[in-house]
Amino acid sequence: MFASLKQQFIDNFIVDNRWRYLLDGLGVTLQITFFSLIIGLLLGFVVAVIRAMNQTTGKYKIADFICRIYLTVIRGTPVVVQLMIMYFVVLNSVDKRVAAIVAFGINSGAYVAEIIRGGILAIDKGQFEAGLSLGFSEFKAMWLILLPQALRNVLPALANEFIVLIKETSVAGYIAIQDLTKSGDLIRSRTYDAFMPLMAVALIYLLLVVCLSTLVSRLEKRLAAARR
Numbered sequence: 604m605f606a607s608l609k610q611q612f613i614d615n616f617i618v619d620n621r622w623r624y625l626l627d628g629l630g631v632t633l634q635i636t637f638f639s640l641i642i643g644l645l646l647g648f649v650v651a652v653i654r655a656m657n658q659t660t661g662k663y664k665i666a667d668f669i670c671r672i673y674l675t676v677i678r679g680t681p682v683v684v685q686l687m688i689m690y691f692v693v694l695n696s697v698d699k700r701v702a703a704i705v706a707f708g709i710n711s712g713a714y715v716a717e718i719i720r721g722g723i724l725a726i727d728k729g730q731f732e733a734g735l736s737l738g739f740s741e742f743k744a745m746w747l748i749l750l751p752q753a754l755r756n757v758l759p760a761l762a763n764e765f766i767v768l769i770k771e772t773s774v775a776g777y778i779a780i781q782d783l784t785k786s787g788d789l790i791r792s793r794t795y796d797a798f799m800p801l802m803a804v805a806l807i808y809l810l811l812v813v814c815l816s817t818l819v820s821r822l823e824k825r826l827a828a829a830r831r
Contacts, residue, residue, distance in 0.1 A: 611799045612799060614794050614796065614799075615794050615800050621790050621793065624781075624786040624789055625787065625807065627781065627786065628782050628783040628786030629783050631700070631775075631781060631782045631783070632769070632783040632784075634700070635703050635704055635707060635772050635775060636707075636768055636769050638704045639703075639768060639772070640708075640765055641708070642705065642708025643710075643711030643712040643764070643768070646708065646709065646712030646716070647714070647718070647719055648719060649716075650670045650712065650716035651715070651716045651717070651723065652719075652742075653667060654667055654716070655720050655745065655749075656742070658724065659728065659741075660741055662741075674713050674716065677712075677713035678713050682707070682710050683774040685706050685709070686703060686706040686775070686777060686778060688706075689702050689703075689705055689706035689709075690706070699778050702778065703775045703780055707775075710771070714764055715761065718757050718760045718761060719753060719761075721757065722752075722753030722760075723749050723750065723753040725753070726749050726752050730752075731748065731749055734747070734748045759823045762819040762822060763819060766816065766819070769812070770808065770812070773808070776788065783804055783807060783808070784804055786804070787800040787801050787803060788801075
């Protein structure tokens with residue numbers, strides 16, 4: 604049995620340097636995840652602030668309505684469908700990685716927005732009113748008083764969203780992007796052996812998630828210690 608597994612390993616990863624497929628695919632996965640996270644954070648911040656401002660002041664109903672439609676559509680449809688719509692319909696003339704980054708970024712933004720909004724609304728409304736009484740504008744009071752506190756409270760949840768985003772990018776192969784998952788499938792198509800390449804892909808994802816989860820746990824402990 605050991606000899607058979609050894610030969611499978613050689614056939615799947617050593618012959619023709621097929622391990623490079625996984626390395627290149629990992630790089631693509633991390634690239635898509637990183638830039639999607641940036642878009643998601645920026646979009647999430649904007650939507651969260653608009654919705655929180657409307658709930659606090661009641662002055663931004665139209666913007667809040669648009670944001671609620673965005674949240675409903677994005678959270679109510681599968682990410683793989685959004686990805687294919689973005690590439691085949693909306694951005695069919697651009698690079699597939701760009702389309703994937705935009706699609707995953709927009710998807711992540713909807714969840715980031717609700718995380719941040721929850722953090723803002725968890726803060727005593729009196730702090731917002733105190734900022735206004737000191738002469739701050741509504742947006743300045745939100746930006747300088749509420750948002751920093753909300754970010755500290757939701758930082759672990761945002762880090763967990765990053766972990767979720769890494770796993771969600773595994774569907775990028777639907778638009779022929781050679782990410783980590785697609786790379787494992789490419790090896791399988793060369794060797795006709797599904798076990799070894801797919802287990803390798805699963806192990807790499809698992810290691811990424813375990814490492815990031817450990818960092819999140821340490822972050823939570825530091826934040827808890829800072830509050831004491």
